[in-house]
Amino acid sequence: MPFTLPDLPYPADALEPHMSxxxxxxxxxxxxxxxxxxxxxxxxxxxxxxxxxxxxxxxxxxxxxxxxxxxxxxxxxxxxxxxxCMKPNGGGKPTGAIAEKIDADLGGYDAFVEQFKTAATTQFGSGWAWLVLENGKLKVVKTGNADLPMVHGQVALLTCDVWEHAYYLDYQNRRPDFVQAFLDHLVNWDFVNQNLASA
CATH class of the missing domain: 1.10.287.990 (Fe,Mn superoxide dismutase (SOD) domain)
Structure with a gap:
């Protein structure tokens, strides 16, 4: 069977005003x-x-x-x-296993936020920022263009798309503002916890 375009997991306007x-x-x-x-x-x-x-x-x-x-x-x-990785009324501090793992492996939520924002905003050109599991430990990484964790022996738990088409209509050239909005209002920590549990 050929691949098909999956439906969005929410209505197209569900993430407004953070993503239109x-x-x-x-x-x-x-x-x-x-x-x-x-x-x-x-x-x-x-x-x-x-x-x-x-x-x-x-x-x-x-x-x-x-x-x-x-x-x-x-x-x-x-x-x-x-x-x-996104849902309406998402973002903010996680709960459950991922929260404990972030504390243990990354030094707490604030440290994670700084690492994730740095990865997302310093990815030159198109790419992705990721929270991954590598050898049982959490790690924040970035990849260029289409590259992704699974070909590097890592398990993806969370990603933010930093290709310009992900944010330009809403944020123009303000990638840091988009990344901040993603972390504060959009992250689906339930999905991240599911990914961690099945890793």
Missing amino acids: AKTFSFHHDKHHAAYVNTLNKLLEGKPLEGQPLETVIQESSKDPSMTPVFNNAAQVWNHTFFWN
């Missing part, structure tokens, strides 16, 4: 959809056609001739994951 329905109309309905459509075309009649998305990502990451496949497959995964 107009942003979603471009980001989800056009950018994310284009990655899905391009990936399906690239895989047509090829050995990886019909394989799970994670398999396509892992296999294409090892072969420079498959970079276009990797870029589109990874971006399909990244965006689907990103939508689930």
Whole structure:
């Protein structure tokens, strides 16, 4: 079966005013959809056609001739994951296992926020900021373009998209303001706790 564009986990206006329905109309309905459509075309009649998305990502990451496949497959995964990292009335300090793990591994929530903001705002050009699990420990990392934790032996727990199309309609060139709004008002800590529990 070809890959399909997943529905957003909430209405397109559910994250306003921090992320607008107009942003979603471009980001989800056009950018994310284009990655899905391009990936399906690239895989047509090829050995990886019909394989799970994670398999396509892992296999294409090892072969420079498959970079276009990797870029589109990874971006399909990244965006689907990103939508689930947010929810209406989210953000702020986490609770549960992730809160304890952030205290233990990163020195507390405030230290995490500083590390995450630094990763997100210093990623040059397009990319992603991540909270990941690596060898049982939390770590904040950043990746360029479509790159993602799973090809580096890490488990993604949370991400923030810092490609310009993620925030430009709402924040123009003010990436730090977008990242702050993401942390304060949008993070879905329930999803992060689920990811931690299943890691």
